[in-house]
Amino acid sequence: MLQFLRKPRQVAALAPSSRALAKAMVExxxxxxxxxxxxxxxxxxxxxxxxxHGIAEQDLTLFEINPRFADLLAHRFPRAVLHRLPAQELAGVAGGPFDAVVSGLPLLSMTAAEQEAILDAAFARLAPDGAFIQFTYGPASPVRRGICGKLQLTFTRTRRIWANLPPATVYVFRRARVPARILDMEPAADAWTTRCLEPT
Known part of the structure; x- marks a missing residue:
């Protein structure tokens, strides 16, 4: 909570995400x-x-700008690649393509320009059928409709996860040009797909 009060635009919640939300993200x-x-x-x-879940620690690339959290991650996951850089810098780091980007960023508190920069950088490094996985506490998509349209993205979302404080929903964004039938992962039974191609 102290980190949230000090840096609310960097920390997404008052309390750490629950195991239920983590499981829903990883699924x-x-x-x-x-x-x-x-x-x-x-x-x-x-x-x-x-x-x-089976992802090798050395195959994880972490972006964390909060110094306290970054130090903690370096201690807990010493074999992971840790960048103390903003998420917008993802496109410029070595390695890739990534099969998925898992985001714990507080997108709802960001400007449209910040959101677009992050999504643009992520999809520049994602494999063609890669997924951008994001949770939100809000009632609608955490990414503005106009950004989805500009970047040609579709999304699926899960049901509300009540075993989290506050309750959350997981959204998965993909390139619209990749047909769902060829994706490596089928959406969960309780998820549905929305096309958001027209900017507002």
Whole structure:
């Protein structure tokens, strides 16, 4: 909570994400995914769940600008690649392509320009069928409709995850040109797809 009060635009919630939310996020990762980038991992709740899910620690690339969290991540996941850089710098780092980007960033508190820069950088480094996985506490998509349209993205979303404080929903964004039938991962039974191609 102290980190939230000090830096509310960097920390997404008052309390760390629950295991239920972490599990819901990781369940959206494509089945044969190997290389994952994580944006704003914080204390590493999603990171730990990814490792437990079978992603090798050395195949994780973490972006964390909060010094306290970055130090903690370096201690907990010493084999992961840690960048103390903003998420917008993802496009410029070595390695890739990534099979998925898992984001714990507070997108709802960001400007349209910041959101677009982050999504643009992520999809520049994602594989053609890669997924950008983001949770939100809000009632609608955390990415502005106009940005989805400009970047030609579609999304699926899960049902509300009540076992989290506050309750959250997981959104998965993909390039619209990739037909759902060829994706490595089929959306969960309780998820549905929305096309958001027209800017507002």
């Amino acid at each position: 959206q990762v494509p089945h044969r995914a190997k290389r994952i980038a994580e944006l704003g991992p914080g204390t590493g709740v999603f990171t730990r769940c990814l490792v437990d």
